Amino acid sequence: MTQMENSKGTDTTRLNSSKSRRLTRRQFLGRTAALSGMVAVPWFIPSSARGADGNSAPSERIAVGLIGKGLMGSGHLRRLAGDRDVQVLAVCDVDRLRCENGKRRVEETYAARRISSTYKGCAAYNDYRELLARPDIDAVVIVTPDHWHTLQAIDAAKAGKDVYCEKPISITVRQGRRLAEAVRRYGRIFQTGTQYRSIPTIRQVCEFVRAGGLGRVKSVFTLWNNLAGFIRAARFKPYAQMMDVKKCGSSYVPLDFALPAEPVPEGLDWDMWVGPALWHPYNRLYHTNPSPGVVPWSFCEDFGAASVTWHHSHSADVIQYALGAENSGPVELIHPSSGAYPTLTCKYANGTLLHLVEHWGMVKDVYKAVPATARLAGNFGGVFVGERGWVTSMSTGGAVEGGPEKLFEEMKLRTRQVNIGANNHHANFFKCIRTRRRPSCDEEIGHRSASLGHLAIITHKLQRSLKWDPAREEFLGDETANRLRFCAMRAPWRL
Helix, strand or coil: CCCCECCCCCHHHHCCCHHHCCCCHHHHHHHHHHHCCCCCCECCCCHHHHCCCCCCCHHHCEEEEEECCCHHHHHHHHHHHCCCCEEEEEEECCEHHHHHHHHHHHHHHHHCCCCCCCCCCCEEECCHHHHHCCCCCCEEEECCCHHHHHHHHHHHHHCCCEEEECCCCCCCHHHHHHHHHHHHHCCCCEEECCHHHHCHHHHHHHHHHHCCCCCCEEEEEEECCCCHHHHCCHHHHHHHHHHCHHHHCCCCCCECCCCCCCCCCCCECHHHHHCCCCCCCCCCCCCCCCCCCCCCCCCECCCCCCHHHHHHHHHHHHHHHHHCCCCCCCCEEECHHHCCCCCCEEECCCCCEEEEECCCHHHHHCCCCCCCCCCCCCECCCEEEECCEEEECCECCCCCCEECCHHHHHHCCCCCCCCHHHCCHHHHHHHHHHHCCCCCCCHHHHHHHHHHHHHHHHHHHHCCCEEEECCCCEECCCHHHHHCCCCCCCCCCCC
16 A cells, blocks of 8 residues: 555656566566655645545555556556556556556546545556565566466565456466465465456355255356467468467367467567577567457467467456365366267366366257256356256356256356356456455465366377376376476576
């Protein structure tokens, strides 16, 4: 909790290329320690900022920094700047245009609330470590490409910041475990950005299933897509021949394409964008302005995780929450080549089967698990089939469906409509910063949700079934599979 700090006159310097002043890890930690003894210079605070007109006093606000100002980051920034109990003190992005835009939006939002109609208290950074070195920032919201999530979250925890991190929190199993360990070691609050479980209707469905409302859950179905729908978009057409879209579109895992080097846009620090990932020359398919989508890089295995990035982390969170397995995972991954099931299937210790399907029609036509007349639509959840009936937990597809109807009488839903805007995910994070209680999607849950997708990717890569020990987080008797639990980081970055 902090007073606002005047950063006037520093923005241009901070937005220059980071190469000439990039902090080493030792410098970063040293600067953090040094700054902890400094006192921020307060702004003159008008009456509205002292608590009038619905505002919290500055000392009561949670001071936040945003790391990553892409399309998704813009949504987070609107949410943060619009919260009267939060003060956005800094925005960080390696793309100068995005960073300047974020800074401007924050200052315009705050200026509109002031009598003077001016505000210049939001700093802009190219290097996230400079933002973390500020002692007056309580928490950070990380909305960078996937390959940055783990390292930035760990550095934030070391710097004493609470963390809200977009999903997936890692791109490998080992990364996620290291993150969870760091958050606990440094006593931080961590919230994973899997917000669909925080929708009241979805929470009620999950609690019903978790409490045994369906009896024993025999099967669960959720979506897992190949690359076709993504890389057949118009922006990929100039590269279709070198990417072999027709062949690669059938891949269920992200791939490494040898895309040609293109001129780096002015103001973009591409070396910092790539960061700990294996080096790729700049190509507009990874990053461009304006952003062509929330996760344009996700088709590349060094930057993202395809279905895990697109939607599966959300689905895994909701499903494992309902199954009571949110701090664990499956014990076996069964590849369709085994002949046991038509699609990749995850088996849990209690016998529940999670089938990954390409589209909802397969639940009816291939697995024949629900009535042919069942309406299945949406994403970010799944279809639960138990001894007593079935129910959906998807969002974006309309009302919750299921049967028989008596299940809904028992469920006592306030509404079967799924109102995404009703989720309290950010509010839960901020409340837990104040109370120091565990948030709804903590580091372990975030790790296990991402890991489920990572296990599916490894199974698809090896094209064979695997046995998994969720307690030790290792494949049984399979060194080849175990080597895929981690990946190298480009020097000088390391966990």
